[in-house]
Amino acid sequence: MDTRRPARLVTALAALTLALTGCSILPFGGTATSPSSDSSASDGGSGSGGDAGDGKLPEIGTSAAADLDGDPATDEKYSSYYSQQIDWQPCEDYTGARCGSITVPKAWNDPSKGDITLQMIDVPATGQKKGSLLMNPGGPGGGGVEFVGDSGTSIVSESVRENYDLIGFDPRGVGTSDPIRCLDDADTDEYLADTYDMLTPDGLSRGKEWMQRIADACEQNSGDLLGYMDTESAARDMDVMRSAVGSEKLDYLGFSYGTYLGATYADLYPSRTGKFILDGAIDPTLTGDEMVAGQAKGFEDAVHAFAQWCIDQGSDTCPLKGTVDEGVQQIRDFFAATDETPVATNDSARPLTGALARSGVLVGMYNDQNWSYVAQGLQGAMNGNGSLLLYLADLSSERGDDGHYTGNGTYSITAVNCLDHPAVEDETWMQEQAESLAETSPTFGGSMGFTGMACGLWPEGPVRKPAEIHAKGSDLIVVIGTTGDPATPYPWAQALAKQLDNSTLITWEGEGHTAYGRSGGCVEDAVDQYILDGTAPEKDLVCS
Incomplete structure (x- = not known):
């Protein structure tokens, strides 16, 4: 062979x-x-999944990004973050793309503890730009810079590429964004x-x-960051990205873990949640x-x-x-x-x-x-x-x-x-x-x-209790589930769609993880119409 x-x-x-x-x-x-x-x-x-049964969960702490006093976007102590302009420069590794960075507070509840630098990438729209589409590939631990730089233009349609800048980012502690080292x-x-x-x-x-x-x-190598890598902190970071790319509302395409990150953002900032597509969804109650x-x-x-x-x-x-x-x-x-x-x-x-x-x-x-x-x-x-x-x-x-x-x-x-x-x-x-x-x-x-x-041996304990996410007051959120998805089983997508206050579920009767870009047209057409002109997918749409 x-x-x-x-x-x-x-x-x-x-x-x-x-x-x-x-x-x-x-x-x-x-x-x-x-x-x-x-x-x-x-x-x-x-x-x-199973059931925790008689097993007792460990004591759950609080995220440094939870329960802030008011909206960071209008709080003076966060103004330096929200006023950033990205200095886009041609990427060394990705032809036709621009690379840049922003800073965010390591501890959202105490900016005096220092900053984290997040690396970002922008693949500009090929035509008249309508907006920016933030993308996350999942993980957690998936680098969005490489994902968008290498694969972004092959995942979305030509129409989306024509009308939207594709924005990728490496989340805090991941990839090239002050990565943890072990x-x-x-x-x-x-x-x-x-x-x-x-x-x-x-x-x-x-x-x-x-x-x-x-x-x-x-x-030993990254202990000062390990306690601040939770998803709520990363979702707060995304709102700074929204501001930095000049969007009043965030438009977002998230896969796998990216659905949990996106749902968390929508729950924190429902009024700034734009066209959201969550493909390969995670049930946040698990x-x-x-x-x-x-x-x-x-x-x-x-x-x-x-x-x-x-x-x-x-x-x-x-x-x-x-x-x-x-x-x-x-x-x-x-x-x-x-x-x-x-x-x-x-x-x-x-x-x-x-x-x-x-x-x-x-x-x-x-x-x-x-x-x-x-x-x-x-x-x-x-x-x-x-x-x-x-x-x-x-x-x-x-x-x-x-x-x-x-x-x-x-x-x-x-x-x-x-x-x-x-x-x-x-x-x-x-x-x-x-x-x-x-x-x-x-x-x-x-x-x-x-x-x-x-996790019991890990230096930091959990900071979120399993619970539903509702994102009450958000625009329509499109949830996608694949019936044969091994990594994010289909019932998880059903559960998330049911929890969200304003959502619709697209089902792909197929094998493998996630659907958009793989379904052969049905999922892609419905999602693209929503991204491009706001047309909601058919209720309970099933693609096969």
């Missing part, structure tokens, strides 16, 4: 560099193995490749060691444990859908054989074998371990258009060459060919989620939940438990 990295593969997967950070508490690498039993996924559950590249390689089973005493001990090591490194449980089922469903597709392609394309359940079990057996004996790759120093193999397969579940690469990667790895699956795993963690991680999503996801989504920290409860996930979602579930352990 030719294991070189074709340009078309790089292009097809470029938008997935946030990949495994999806909306999980932890990145996928360096976590527990999954069982090699013959059990299949449970058909039950709504996809909205482990170095070599240690991150070791962490993401390490494979152990946290359902065993030795594996649990090793997992704790990694979590503590990461928490200590983050605190705990961290409930989010992980929903994703475990979502990815179990996705790998079954992939197996069916793969088997239908025939043996020339697909290494899986037999029924769908048998094909999925072959993937699990491959993971278990790789746990014991890593597969050689084109890099003799970096064999494909069990953790990396799972990452390489899981990233492909984000977009069914990439299933052929997963099949090719499995075919190669099952025949002794894990290079393509290693490449997919590296793509998901933003690792370049030179061994340098271009983003910090592996760690910033934990920094944000541990502030935003409390999780049970009782070890006995976590053990029971992890065993349940391994039983009901055997392919990846065993690797997705112990959410509260990482």
Whole structure:
């Protein structure tokens, strides 16, 4: 098999560099193995996750961006932030785009504690400009500068490009915006490749060691920022961006975690919420444990859908054989074998371990258009060459060919989620939940438990209690859900649309994470009409 990295593969997967950070508490690498039993996924559950049950959530503090005295936009002590003009200059890395920055207070309730510099990008409208469309790719930990610079013009339509500047930004602590620093590249390689089973005493001990090591490194290198990376603070930052680009109301396109960020903004500033599109929505009432449980089922469903597709392609394309359940079990057996004996790759120093193999397969579940690469990667790895699956795993963690991680999503996801989504920290409860996930979602579930352990060791505790978001008084907010979305299961979109005071839900009957730019026209047409002329989508629109 030719294991070189074709340009078309790089292009097809470029938008997935946030990949495994999806909306999980932890990145996928360096976590527990999954069982090699013959059990299949449970058909039950709504996809909205588990229940905290008798598990007690930790004490929840208060965000430094909460309960401010009045509106910062009209408060004199914030005037220097709201009066900023961005000094746009041609970007070095993105042709036709302009780059610039703004400053925001690190602690919104006390600007005297210093500022954070946020990096931004602007892809100017190709025609008569109607406004600016702020975009966020998700994560948390996804860099919006790279996202808009590399992919923004291919995601939105020509009509939107003609009428709107596309604005991207790296949120506080992420990417190039005063990024937090934790482990170095070599240690991150070791962490993401390490494979152990946290359902065993030795594996649990090793997992704790990694979590503590990461928490200590983050605190040592970036401890002064870790307490201010919550989503409410980032949403306040977005209002400064709105002012800096000269918009009375913010127009916004957010994906995945970007829906939670957008909904939070709308709740803080409903009168300044313009045309909002939230694609791949998160339900803000969920705990961290409930989010992980929903994703475990979502990815179990996705790998079954992939197996069916793969088997239908025939043996020339697909290494899986037999029924769908048998094909999925072959993937699990491959993971278990790789746990014991890593597969050689084109890099003799970096064999494909069990953790990396799972990452390489899981990233492909984000977009069914990439299933052929997963099949090719499995075919190669099952025949002794894990290079393509290693490449997919590296793509998901933003690792370049030179061994340098271009983003910090592996760690910033934990920094944000541990502030935003409390999780049970009782070890006995976590053990029971992890065993349940391994039983009901055997392919990846065993690797997705112990959410509260990482956050319990984290230097900063949660600052938001799970609760509904209503954004009462906002303009219409368009929520989009994909029925086969593994990372933000469809019931989450239904829940958010129901909570918001003024919203409409678009449903795409498809596979993969998010819909806009992938649905083939129906979702795109409805969204574009709303962005361009304010036409509300058909009520309860279903696209297939």
